[in-house]
Amino acid sequence: MFFSWFGKKRRTGKRIGMQTAVMEPHAVDVPGLGMVIVARTVNCIGDGCPKPQLLTLKALNLVDEGEIVELISDNPTAVETIPAMMLAAYGSHLATVRGDGCWKVYVRKGV
């Protein structure tokens, strides 16, 4: 009862700036990359390390090779770790984009 209370926020989709995160596969215009299809969005607004890192890894495990995962985070430390994490994990860091009060990080499964 108590624990389900503070897990509720994410399921309804957290608000980020003026928009709400889209959790389903969707197309995004990433500066420097053009239109890409995001297969899975991980929304970690308000979360500290190591949750953004661990959930990104988890999302990468779920998608197919070549698909793209988007991480939304307002934690600069976590955002900066993702490119280095992609060196160790089976994935590539595509771009980190500054959003409205947060960062969006795009990673692709596979080298």
Place this chain on the structure above:
Amino acid sequence: MSNRDVCDVGVAGMAGTSTKGKVYAGVIVALVALASVIALSIDSRFLYMLVYVWFGVIYGLFLQYGRFCMASAVRDLFAVGVPRMAVGVMIAVALYSLTAAAVTMAGFSTFHAHPLGWHIIIGGAIFGFGIIFTGGCASSSLYKSGEGNVGSMLVLVSISFSQAIFVASDWFSGLVPESWTQSALEKGMPEELTITSTWFDQFMAGYIWDLQGGTVAEMMGREGTFFGIFVGNALLGAILPTFAILVFLYIVAYRKGYMRRAKIQNPAFGDHMRGMWSMFTSSKNTALAGLGIGIFAGLQMWTTGALRDYYGIFNFGEMLEDMGYYTGISIQGTVFDPGYWYITTQEAQWGGWVLNKLGVDNMSNIFFGLENGLPNPLLNAPGMMSIGIILGAAMLANINREFKWKLPSMETAIFAIVGGTLMGIGARVGMGCNVGAFFAAVTNGDLTGWIFLFGMALGGYLGVKAFTWWMEWRASRSNDEFAL
């Protein structure tokens, strides 16, 4: 192009925020300068305390720039296999050891070696377990507070009060071994101290005081010599262990990914050298921050040492009494005044001071009453350094548009309080945090710091396991693998 540059290619309209950030940063500097002038106009001897403040501001700038975080070093390594921060911290240790050696050589070192014993590994492990849940170590909780992270501020509050309560309460006195009580009694301490009532007092008087410690130079019998300080303390005590750890990190966490990326099938020696270099450069910001902290930490010891000579004191407590401030000073006439970078003890004093004002008698124990005192936070020199760290970090975060008031989720807040309590207890059992017991120790040739690091890594490893288990358990209960 570094990651931070990419972040600057913004999508949303945030133009102008940077200028505003610079204005805020300027306002912070102006306020610190104004406070300094006011302090000096009250008494010019406050210069001694202002040295702490301004060095704190500089540490804050570097910590924020390099995201210098031991929690992230341990956690990223165990949780996601990223050695980036660990490499940065190790490079910082090697660089700081050289400046520390120069200061020791010049005769201005204020460093004292820690006693060697099992408590270091146990304290380090409790501390290491805690930092996984708080998401920050003692130093990074300060700089993250400066970034507007309310969760990190909760961690600071939790560290302060858990330590203050831990050192003064008799909740755990049933757990004290008889030998500690005996040994504590034999010390013949003054009547007004509760030497045999609380756990921590008996731990200190009956256990810690019986232990020996020393720097590498002292162990070699060459203290005060160039050979002892530079070869013993810096090279043998810090640089060689650092190098061994870096090679280990490369082999375990970096080599495979690098070779796969560079498409090298049968790596030769040169390939490994390039791989090592690539690992170092991926930690560039942290390493640069480490270099900066190393230089300024050395300069701080130097400045404080020189000022002590100039004013003819050995501790800030004497100066406070000279200036007419008599409250909160220990029965030896001292207050906590390490003269170098330190974090947790002054936080314990903040919590202790608040409890004291609320009517708790906590000046009769060893920690506050005999050694560190409970000065008013405005007269607490190392405490002012911590405030300086927060303000310095806030300045740079504002300039880089990284400042944001961030309220923690309920889960993060609970983790901050529970983890912060573990950090506080671990720091007191282990005689310091990742800065005082590890960073400042190993760089001054005190090998107990490596033991603390080992304990911290052990606790961190278990913490990551516990955290992952918690995440899985939460996910399994809510039919959504991302519902954390």
